[in-house]
Amino acid sequence: xxxxDQYRLxxxxxxxxxRSLRKRRELTPAALNVSKIREDDVIxxxxxxxxxIRLPFFFEYYRKLGVNHFCFVDNGSDDGTLEYLxxxxxxxxxxxTRSYKRAGFGMDWLNGLLGAYAVGHWCLVVDVxxxxxxxxxxxxxxxxxxxxxxxxxxxxxGTQLVDTYPKGKISEAHYxxxxxxxxxxxxxxxxxxxxxxxxxxxxxxxxxxxxQRGFFAGRPAFAPALxxxxxxxxKRGNVFVSSTHNLLPRSLNLVYAHNGGQRASGCLVHTKFLxxxxxxxxxxxxxxxxxxxxxxxNSYSKHRGGKNDLWNGQSVKYKDWRQLESxxxxxSGDWA
Amino acid sequence: xxxxxxxxxxENLHRVGALVEYLAKQNCAISLHIxxxxxxxxxxxxRDQFKTNKHVMFTDSIHxxxxxxxxxxxxxxxxxxxxxxxxxxxxxxxxSGSCLPIRPIKQFKHFLSRxxxxxxxxxxxxxxxxxxxxxxxxxxxxxxxxxxxxxxxFTFDKLVQAQRILGVNRQIPTHIExxxxxxxxxxxxxxxxxxxxxxxxxxxxxxxxxxWIPDESYFQTLVRNHSERIESRSLTFAKFDAQGKPFILxxxxxxxxxxxxxxFVRKVWVGADKMYAQLLASDRDxxxxxxxxxxxxxxxxxxxxxxxxxxxxxxxxxxxxxxGYAGSRGQTVAPFAVxxxxxxxxxxxxxxxxxxxxxxxxxxxFHRQRVEFATGAKNFLGGLDGNVKIRNRNPxxxxxxxxxxxxxxKHCFQxxxxxxxxxxxxxxxxxxxxxxxxxxxxxxxxxAAKKVGKDVPSYARQLQDMERAFLxxxxxxxxxxxxxxxxxxxxxxxxxxxxxxxxxxxxxAPKHALLDMPKxxxxxxxxxxxxxxKNAGLTLETVPLxxxxxxxxxxxxxxxxxxxxx
Numbered sequence: 030x031x032x033x034d035q036y037r038l039x040x041x042x043x044x045x046x047x048r049s050l051r052k053r054r055e056l057t058p059a060a061l062n063v064s065k066i067r068e069d070d071v072i073x074x075x076x077x078x079x080x081x082i083r084l085p086f087f088f089e090y091y092r093k094l095g096v097n098h099f100c101f102v103d104n105g106s107d108d109g110t111l112e113y114l115x116x117x118x119x120x121x122x123x124x125x126t127r128s129y130k131r132a133g134f135g136m137d138w139l140n141g142l143l144g145a146y147a148v149g150h151w152c153l154v155v156d157v158x159x160x161x162x163x164x165x166x167x168x169x170x171x172x173x174x175x176x177x178x179x180x181x182x183x184x185x186x187g188t189q190l191v192d193t194y195p196k197g198k199i200s201e202a203h204y205x206x207x208x209x210x211x212x213x214x215x216x217x218x219x220x221x222x223x224x225x226x227x228x229x230x231x232x233x234x235x236x237x238x239x240x241q242r243g244f245f246a247g248r249p250a251f252a253p254a255l256x257x258x259x260x261x262x263x264k265r266g267n268v269f270v271s272s273t274h275n276l277l278p279r280s281l282n283l284v285y286a287h288n289g290g291q292r293a294s295g296c297l298v299h300t301k302f303l304x305x306x307x308x309x310x311x312x313x314x315x316x317x318x319x320x321x322x323x324x325x326x327n328s329y330s331k332h333r334g335g336k337n338d339l340w341n342g343q344s345v346k347y348k349d350w351r352q353l354e355s356x357x358x359x360x361s362g363d364w365a
Numbered sequence: 366x367x368x369x370x371x372x373x374x375x376e377n378l379h380r381v382g383a384l385v386e387y388l389a390k391q392n393c394a395i396s397l398h399i400x401x402x403x404x405x406x407x408x409x410x411x412r413d414q415f416k417t418n419k420h421v422m423f424t425d426s427i428h429x430x431x432x433x434x435x436x437x438x439x440x441x442x443x444x445x446x447x448x449x450x451x452x453x454x455x456x457x458x459x460x461s462g463s464c465l466p467i468r469p470i471k472q473f474k475h476f477l478s479r480x481x482x483x484x485x486x487x488x489x490x491x492x493x494x495x496x497x498x499x500x501x502x503x504x505x506x507x508x509x510x511x512x513x514x515x516x517x518x519f520t521f522d523k524l525v526q527a528q529r530i531l532g533v534n535r536q537i538p539t540h541i542e543x544x545x546x547x548x549x550x551x552x553x554x555x556x557x558x559x560x561x562x563x564x565x566x567x568x569x570x571x572x573x574x575x576x577w578i579p580d581e582s583y584f585q586t587l588v589r590n591h592s593e594r595i596e597s598r599s600l601t602f603a604k605f606d607a608q609g610k611p612f613i614l615x616x617x618x619x620x621x622x623x624x625x626x627x628x629f630v631r632k633v634w635v636g637a638d639k640m641y642a643q644l645l646a647s648d649r650d651x652x653x654x655x656x657x658x659x660x661x662x663x664x665x666x667x668x669x670x671x672x673x674x675x676x677x678x679x680x681x682x683x684x685x686x687x688x689g690y691a692g693s694r695g696q697t698v699a700p701f702a703v704x705x706x707x708x709x710x711x712x713x714x715x716x717x718x719x720x721x722x723x724x725x726x727x728x729x730x731f732h733r734q735r736v737e738f739a740t741g742a743k744n745f746l747g748g749l750d751g752n753v754k755i756r757n758r759n760p761x762x763x764x765x766x767x768x769x770x771x772x773x774x775k776h777c778f779q780x781x782x783x784x785x786x787x788x789x790x791x792x793x794x795x796x797x798x799x800x801x802x803x804x805x806x807x808x809x810x811x812x813a814a815k816k817v818g819k820d821v822p823s824y825a826r827q828l829q830d831m832e833r834a835f836l837x838x839x840x841x842x843x844x845x846x847x848x849x850x851x852x853x854x855x856x857x858x859x860x861x862x863x864x865x866x867x868x869x870x871x872x873x874a875p876k877h878a879l880l881d882m883p884k885x886x887x888x889x890x891x892x893x894x895x896x897x898x899k900n901a902g903l904t905l906e907t908v909p910l911x912x913x914x915x916x917x918x919x920x921x922x923x924x925x926x927x928x929x930x931x
Binding site for chain 1: 606607608610612613615616617634635636665666668669670672673674675676677680681682683684685686687688689742744745746747748749750752754755758759762763766769770
């Protein structure tokens with residue numbers, strides 16, 4: 030990489046950081062428990078809007094993994110999400126009604142908060158419908174992973190998003206608060222993912238899965254990116270660029286082995302497709318606050334499924350991380 | 366006293382405390398060294414905890430650095446202190462603060478009582494054997510290492526390089542024959558006394574001070590001068606990963622680790638509550654020293670190491686994307702077969718291949734209008750979609766996925782010039798690809814297409830040019846695929862040959878003798894077509910057939926002769 034390219038990335042990083050500091054001022058604290066954060070704590074960051082129904086299981090899952098503190102940005106929820114979050118003891122919440130789109134789809138806000146509270150910590154940046162699955166996550170807490178990453182002088186951990194969907198119609202996948210969404214939206218595509226490298230940022234660019242074949246078959250190049258780097262040891266000056274797909278400095282994106290071996294990596298199980306999805310699509314299309322002119326939601330709304338929306342004969346039921354590893358979708362690398 | 370321990374600790378002192386307490390209760394002497402960089406609050410708390418315990422003693426703290434003599438210094442001073450207080454001690458074991466006993470101490474003592482004069486220390490001669498997995502081996506002893514690798518990697522590497530260029534070769538003291546081995550040992554009190562009170566101690570220390578990683582060579586070397594009997598193995602289980610740091614043990618290793626034939630393990634994760642509770646329980650039963658599965662934990666970590674450095678073929682994930690040289694090979698999971706031109710000769714070849722071989726036989730996987738999976742379905746294993754646009758977005762990725770998803774089976778597919786060509790270059794560069802090519806197979810394609818009224822010469826030329834380009838590509842040096850080329854002439858005259866090659870292409874014998882031949886395309890037009898094409902000015906290698914083999918009996922028409930063409 031040429032010096033000039035490196036310098037341009039440095040400028041981009043500075044610009045994004047400055048922007049995040051400016052955008053951070055749009056946030057008003059609604060519950061501040063950041064003083065409870067201790068030295069080695071793992072902190073989770075997320076932006077939410079009207080997700081109250083998902084929150085009970087979300088907390089159950091991540092508390093069990095060992096996440097010590099949660100930081101949320103609430104973007105104008107009106108279904109009681111904010112109140113629910115405030116009532117939790119290990120949660121800090123910031124509130125804003127400003128534009129999600131103009132805050133880099135929420136990333137400016139999160140970059141701002143990360144810079145303020147996460148420096149020196151391992152932090153997990155996920156949406157409330159994403160569940161972080163890493164090797165041995167059934168027997169080892171997330172601190173075991175972060176300790177090992179520290180020992181290996183590694184500062185970030187890569188994952189691949191795996192979309193799950195129910196058998197049958199999405200609108201009939203009934204979900205009640207507290208249910209495990211991975212047992213309702215419980216099928217996934219095992220082997221139709223395509224891998225490329227993004228030269229500019231150095232990250233992998235993964236596309237495919239159920240969303241590509243289901244909603245983007247006509248324009249596969251526009252299918253959503255599935256590469257995510259949700260777990261990062263935060264350092265002053267780091268910024269997420271586009272969602273958690275890539276970061277700056279560039280070295281944080283090199284989470285994969287390029288010499289033929291494999292490094293430890295995980296998956297994010299993405300349980301977007303539950304009954305709430307159809308109402309959410311209408312709402313999001315009206316708000317026009319999503320990436321690339323809400324391309325994704327547009328495709329969803331146009332899509333008319335038959336008996337099954339996404340399920341087909343090749344779909345496989347989701348079990349656990351070992352299943353994902355044997356399919357080659359993640360790897361325990363040398364973290365045995 | 367039968368048994369003493371020298372413990373080197375530098376972090377998680379609450380865990381060290383638990384370990385020391387457990388050992389002290391078992392009537393063992395413990396000499397502790399706590400690193401000088403450990404926060405004073407923690408180390409003082411540990412000292413206070415054992416202030417009144419007559420079994421536990423603390424040496425003066427120095428700062429230990431990985432790979433440097435300070436680690437040996439700490440072990441030596443702790444050992445000296447222990448020997449001072451217990452000059453007649455039976456055995457002394459060196460362990461770290463993150464080690465745990467796999468077996469009860471009673472069992473360990475019993476084991477040692479049966480080996481009263483044996484020193485358990487891995488000690489491998491540097492000249493004769495190579496214990497060091499990666500990095501410096503002999504140079505550890507013949508170069509100078511004045512700076513820390515952990516802190517000054519760049520300077521360290523440059524200094525090594527410079528010394529190599531200058532030809533630095535340190536004089537090894539005559540009484541020393543360098544040996545290396547695991548840092549963790551268990552020596553008899555007598556041997557340890559002799560090493561500590563060695564008349565050459567000053568020479569030894571000053572020599573090893575400038576060696577690299579002396580903690581893996583100081584005792585391992587000197588024990589050769591003083592021991593009566595050495596068993597060259599470590600009683601502490603430790604495995605190293607690709608970065609040279611020990612694999613960390615977690616609760617889920619508990620079952621496998623208790624099968625190991627060692628007495629201690631390192632290194633245990635500080636949060637492994639279950640492991641600490643179980644291995645430090647005061648009422649532990651004897652753990653049988655069975656040989657069954659003793660190596661299973663070793664193999665477990667060796668497999669992980671291989672996976673990290675070279676493992677995995679034919680698939681990708683967020684932690685694996687081979688590039689450069691690695692990216693040019695091992696991209697597909699298994700050998701597969703590609704037939705160019707065969708489908709035009711035998712329209713029903715796919716079905717025939719299905720019957721005659723064990724391969725999964727796809728049609729034209731890269732057909733422009735559709736994806737012809739072997740199953741005839743719209744999608745394939747793994748959710749691979751038969752959508753042409755998705756396939757064309759990354760055709761080679763599509764093939765990789767197909768092969769990976771059904772990796773239990775062997776695959777073959779038809780490929781010709783009318784198919785989507787983007788995959789072609791990667792195909793020829795894939796060492797797993799076995800390609801059968803019929804040279805001038807395009808003539809058959811032309812024959813098939815002529816029926817729909819194509820403009821003869823220009824279409825034929827186009828096909829010929831495309832095939833030439835393809836054949837040129839196959840001849841290039843970047844081609845790793847194994848290519849078998851057949852001339853159309855030979856194929857027409859002796860079709861058995863190519864059919865044999867097609868079924869045996871991946872090294873398997875055909876399912877049964879090839880009695881039932883596939884139906885060849887109607888060859889009546891071939892001779893006429895060849896003449897027409899030649900008359901239109903194309904250069905062809907195939908000459909009109911004297912007697913098309915498949916038509917020997919069927920052909921009732923008068924044979925055309927070459928003369929007519931000219």
